Amino acid sequence: GAVVSQHPSWVICKSGTSVKIxxxxxxxQATTMFWYRQFPKQSLMLMATSNxxxxxxxxxxxxxxKFLINHAxxxxxxxxxTSAHPEDSSFYICSAPGHHSNQPQHFxxxxxxxxx
Amino acid sequence: xxxxxxxxxxLSVQEGRISILNCDYTNSMFDYFLWYKxxxxxxxxxxxxxxxxxxxxxxxxxxxxxxxxxxHLSLHIVPSQPGDSAVYFxxxxxxxxxxxxxxxxxxxxxxxSVIP
Numbered sequence: 001g002a003v004v005s006q007h008p009s010w011v012i013c014k015s016g017t018s019v020k021i022x023x024x025x026x027x028x029q030a031t032t033m034f035w036y037r038q039f040p041k042q043s044l045m046l047m048a049t050s051n052x053x054x055x056x057x058x059x060x061x062x063x064x065x066k067f068l069i070n071h072a073x074x075x076x077x078x079x080x081x082t083s084a085h086p087e088d089s090s091f092y093i094c095s096a097p098g099h100h101s102n103q104p105q106h107f108x109x110x111x112x113x114x115x116x
Numbered sequence: 117x118x119x120x121x122x123x124x125x126x127l128s129v130q131e132g133r134i135s136i137l138n139c140d141y142t143n144s145m146f147d148y149f150l151w152y153k154x155x156x157x158x159x160x161x162x163x164x165x166x167x168x169x170x171x172x173x174x175x176x177x178x179x180x181x182x183x184x185x186x187x188h189l190s191l192h193i194v195p196s197q198p199g200d201s202a203v204y205f206x207x208x209x210x211x212x213x214x215x216x217x218x219x220x221x222x223x224x225x226x227x228x229s230v231i232p
Contacts, residue, residue: 041225
């Protein structure tokens with residue numbers, strides 16, 4: 001069964017709306033979670049690393065004020081796309097690492113965000 | 117600059133034959149490599165991995181080969197089945213400590229189609 005739950009799976013909203021995406025680790029604690037973005041026919045691009053109890057680490061070129069990340073507990077990280085515009089439309093995926101660095105990351109099913 | 121490259125965007129194979137997916141990397145600090153399988157509108161699912169201290173890892177129909185000197189790895193699927201049709205991502209992890217040791221760099225993926 002899924003070890004990482006991501007919600008919602010699909011969002012369609014108007015330009016200017018803020019959208020929150022949740023990522024939950026099931027049956028295990030994740031002090032670190034990762035947020036990725038995937039454009040059509042492109043690779044998964046790491047946006048930021050979410051750290052429980054501290055600020056997220058953003059990759060170069062990712063706007064911190066646009067993509068707000070909160071890691072409120074050991075099982076929940078949220079990504080809020082603020083004042084979303086059509087260019088923010090994409091597939092967003094979260095993941096949580098295994099207990100050891102030699103274990104694979106477990107991914108959520110992703111969220112398709114469509115901004116009209 | 118793409119550190120992980122999958123130069124074949126697509127591959128078609130007859131059912132029962134071998135599928136070979138290739139991946140090249142440029143970062144010599146990568147020490148752990150993974151293959152993920154992804155269906156449309158779903159998150160990637162872990163398939164198989166290999167540490168840089170090995171040159172081969174086998175799991176059922178899936179075998180990953182690593183050639184460190186050539187900075188090349190490949191995934192072999194034999195026999196290929198129609199259910200294997202998906203996008204396959206090669207990913208690599210850079211040796212390090214802390215949360216950074218969990219970060220993965222992905223290739224752009226190869227879409228495998230297994231024809232019945």
